[in-house]
Amino acid sequence: MLTAQLLYGLTGCLIVALGLRTVLLHASLLHRVVAINVLGAGVFMILVAIAYRGPGVPPDPIPHALVLTGIVVAVSATALALALARRLTAEQSND
Amino acid sequence: MTELVSSLMIVAGIGFYLAGSIGLLRLPDLYSRLHALTKADNLGLGLLAAGLALHSQDLLVAMKLLLVWLAVLAASAASAHLIARHAHRQEAGS
Amino acid sequence: MNTTGLLVFDGLLLISIVSLAWSALASPDARRSVILFMAFGLVLAVAWGRLLAPDVALAEAAIGAGLSGALLLVAVGEQSNRALQDNALRVSERNALRVRATLQWVITILCVALAATLAWALVHALDRATNERLAQIVSENLAASGVSNPVTAILLNFRAYDTLLELAVLLTAVLGILALGTARPDYQRTGPVFDGLARWLVPVLILTAGYLLWVGAHAPGGAFQAGATLAAAAVVLRLAGERSIGLPQAGALRVILAAGVGMFLVVGLTLLLLGRPFLGYPPAWAGSLILLIESAAMLAIAATLVLAFLGGRPPAIAVNEENNRC
Numbered sequence: 376m377l378t379a380q381l382l383y384g385l386t387g388c389l390i391v392a393l394g395l396r397t398v399l400l401h402a403s404l405l406h407r408v409v410a411i412n413v414l415g416a417g418v419f420m421i422l423v424a425i426a427y428r429g430p431g432v433p434p435d436p437i438p439h440a441l442v443l444t445g446i447v448v449a450v451s452a453t454a455l456a457l458a459l460a461r462r463l464t465a466e467q468s469n470d
Numbered sequence: 471m472t473e474l475v476s477s478l479m480i481v482a483g484i485g486f487y488l489a490g491s492i493g494l495l496r497l498p499d500l501y502s503r504l505h506a507l508t509k510a511d512n513l514g515l516g517l518l519a520a521g522l523a524l525h526s527q528d529l530l531v532a533m534k535l536l537l538v539w540l541a542v543l544a545a546s547a548a549s550a551h552l553i554a555r556h557a558h559r560q561e562a563g564s
Numbered sequence: 565m566n567t568t569g570l571l572v573f574d575g576l577l578l579i580s581i582v583s584l585a586w587s588a589l590a591s592p593d594a595r596r597s598v599i600l601f602m603a604f605g606l607v608l609a610v611a612w613g614r615l616l617a618p619d620v621a622l623a624e625a626a627i628g629a630g631l632s633g634a635l636l637l638v639a640v641g642e643q644s645n646r647a648l649q650d651n652a653l654r655v656s657e658r659n660a661l662r663v664r665a666t667l668q669w670v671i672t673i674l675c676v677a678l679a680a681t682l683a684w685a686l687v688h689a690l691d692r693a694t695n696e697r698l699a700q701i702v703s704e705n706l707a708a709s710g711v712s713n714p715v716t717a718i719l720l721n722f723r724a725y726d727t728l729l730e731l732a733v734l735l736t737a738v739l740g741i742l743a744l745g746t747a748r749p750d751y752q753r754t755g756p757v758f759d760g761l762a763r764w765l766v767p768v769l770i771l772t773a774g775y776l777l778w779v780g781a782h783a784p785g786g787a788f789q790a791g792a793t794l795a796a797a798a799v800v801l802r803l804a805g806e807r808s809i810g811l812p813q814a815g816a817l818r819v820i821l822a823a824g825v826g827m828f829l830v831v832g833l834t835l836l837l838l839g840r841p842f843l844g845y846p847p848a849w850a851g852s853l854i855l856l857i858e859s860a861a862m863l864a865i866a867a868t869l870v871l872a873f874l875g876g877r878p879p880a881i882a883v884n885e886e887n888n889r890c
Contacts, residue, residue, distance in 0.1 A: 376690040379574060383615060384686045386578045390585050392679035397589040399671050405594045405640060409601045412632060413585050416608055419620070421686060427615045430570070434616045435699045436714035440723060443715065444730045446623045447788050447865070450632050451737035454872030457639045458741040461875060464643070465745070541768070548761040555755070 383424035390417030404460045408453055415449045472524055479521030486514030500557050504550045511546040515539055577614065580607055594643065598636040605629025618784035619715045622776070626792035631869050634799055638873065642748070710850025711781040719786065720854045724828070724843045731824035731861060738821055738868040745876035753805035762804040769797035777862050781851065787858035791865025798870045811870055811878060821871075824864030827857050 394414030398407050419442045426438035490510025497503045519539045523532035584607060588600035605628045612621035702714055702722065709717040719727050754762075773793040780786030801809040812820060819826075831853055832843040840846065845853050871878070 376687075378571065379615070380690055381687070382574055382578060383611070384690070385683055386582060388679045388682040388686065389582060391682060392675045393582075393585055393589055395678065396672055396675040399675075400668055401589075403594060405636065405643060406589070406597055409597055409636065410589055412601065412628075413589060413604070416585075416604070416628070419624075420608075420611070421682070423612060423615050423617050423620060425686075425689070426617070433714075435696075436702060436718055437698055439617050439620050439715050440718040440726075442617070442620050443623050443719065443786075443788060444726060446620070446628050447730055448733050450627050450635075451734045451868065451872075453632055454635055454869075455737040455740045457635055458744045458872070458875060461639065461642065462744045541765070544761055544765070548757050551757045 377427065377429060380424045380427050383427070384421050387417045387420030387424060390414075390420065393417075404456075404463075408456050408460070411456075412449060412453060415445060419445055472527070476521040476524035479517045479524065483514045483517030483519075483521060486510050486517065490514060501554055504554055508546055508550050511542060515542055574614070577607070577611055581611060595637070595640045598633060598640050601636065602629050602633035605633065619713075619786065619789075622784055622789045623792070626789050626796070627869075631792055631795060631799075631873075635872055638748070638875070708847045708850070710845060710847065710852075710854050713780060713782055713784065713786075715784075716780050716786050716854070720857060721845065721850060727861075728825065728828045728832075728843075731828065731864060734865060734868050735821060735825055738871050741872055741875070742877050747874040747876045747878045750807060751803060751805045754803070759804055762800050766797045766800055769793055769800070773797070773862070773866075777858055778855075780858065781855065787861040788865060790858075791862040792869060794862065794866035795869035795873070798866070799873050802873070809870065811867065811874075817867065817878075820863050820867045822864070823860040827860035831857060 391414055394410045394412075394417055397410035398414060401407055401410065422438040422442050422445075426435040428434050487510045490506050493506025493509075494503050497506055516539055519535040523535045526532065526535075581604065584600055584604040588597050588604055591597045591600060605624060609621045609625040609629065612618070612624055702718060705722070706712065706714055706717055709721045711717050711720070753759075773790040776785040776793060777787060777790035778785075780790070798809045798811065811817060828843070835844055835846075836842050
């Protein structure tokens with residue numbers, strides 16, 4: 376186990392906790408969307424830390440592919456969430 | 471020798487970034503803060519890019535770094551102008 | 565390699581990442597939160613570079629920080645315009661927060677417990693001898709995959725199903741976006757400074773997108789980064805106040821949106837008809853097939869992200885639907 380793996384992995388866990396707490400507690404929809412993205416970033420950090428093999432050694436490419444897929448899925452979920460929030464606000468202000 | 475020069479350039483570039491950050495935190499006005507930030511972008515990034523280009527000793531990498539510097543130069547100048555114009559219009563309007 | 569220096573760099577980087585995440589989440593102002601989130605994304609991209617993940621770094625900078633940030637900023641701008649008009653929304657949100665005051669401690673403790681469990685699992689997983697089985701299989705079969713970048717080989721060849729389903733997720737999101745409303749109003753024509761910047765930035769971005777698509781076969785890059793760069797070009801055009809931003813008209817737009825999943829299915833079913841397994845490329849054709857699928861995916865991703873930035877159905881589609889109503 377490399378120091379870098381441990382450091383980045385633990386930071387990822389911390390960021391997951393931060394993001395999750397804000398998703399559950401914050402009232403503003405926009406803050407929650409940002410928090411979900413931060414939560415995702417924490418998970419990606421754990422994955423990429425697991426893939427790291429050392430300074431000169433080529434890393435494990437499979438978690439990289441997983442994280443790449445995750446980034447694209449996160450942005451499409453964000454886009455849909457923002458469209459839903461926009462429609463929700465429009466409906467609420469029409470009532 | 472090349473290593474020494476490139477390290478000096480990189481440290482100088484970081485010095486400009488430090489100056490820009492201190493300016494962002496300490497200067498009183500929006501316009502003076504923009505002024506400090508664009509200095510960091512122009513000369514700081516330029517020195518950083520030049521130092522890295524020297525370090526890499528590869529013409530293709532140096533050209534890419536030059537392109538990066540030019541793009542950041544133009545983008546930061548345009549965005550500084552837009553921010554300053556927006557702030558000026560807001561002040562003039564109210 | 566100077567390990568102490570690297571440790572100091574790691575420590576500083578991680579401290580900035582955590583403090584940026586904390587500030588972004590704790591800031592009450594939505595716009596400040598979004599801008600701090602964009603900074604968080606960019607520093608995260610540096611972390612990916614340090615962990616020798618250049619593909620992920622490119623994607624994070626382009627999609628995670630760049631396009632996510634743009635989408636969020638546009639949403640914040642709309643929200644602040646509307647909030648000036650009706651304060652009732654803000655009052656109701658304030659009420660909602662007060663009710664949950666006693667629950668906050670419980671949820672905080674649960675999140676800390678989750679983080680501790682994750683950390684314990686991580687340490688245990690890293691302690692065991694690293695099982696290199698999958699990575700070895702990838703490096704052994706890389707030569708037959710048609711590309712030499714292992715991440716592209718995994719995404720487009722070894723785990724092509726996952727990428728197919730990922731493009732289907734993108735398609736679902738854009739269908740939702742199209743169904744939920746019409747696009748945001750156009751921007752005003754901008755002044756000469758941004759106009760001049762856009763004039764040379766947009767061609768460079770398009771060229772860079774093509775380069776990223778091509779180079780993804782043997783260096784960090786690929787369809788996703790290229791699609792995001794192409795979408796960034798369209799966003800710059802839109803911000804400059806252009807009416808036409810390169811988005812095709814209604815029929816062609818639908819074809820392009822479906823092209824990501826569609827090209828995968830066409831290639832897969834053709835291979836099935838030829839007697840090979842679904843998406844089992846013949847090694848001699850693998851490189852060309854991957855490039856074909858990646859080009860279609862790039863266009864689909866770019867169109868999806870641009871429509872997400874627009875916020876809904878572009879005016880042309882809305883007009884066509886009114887004409888077709890029977």
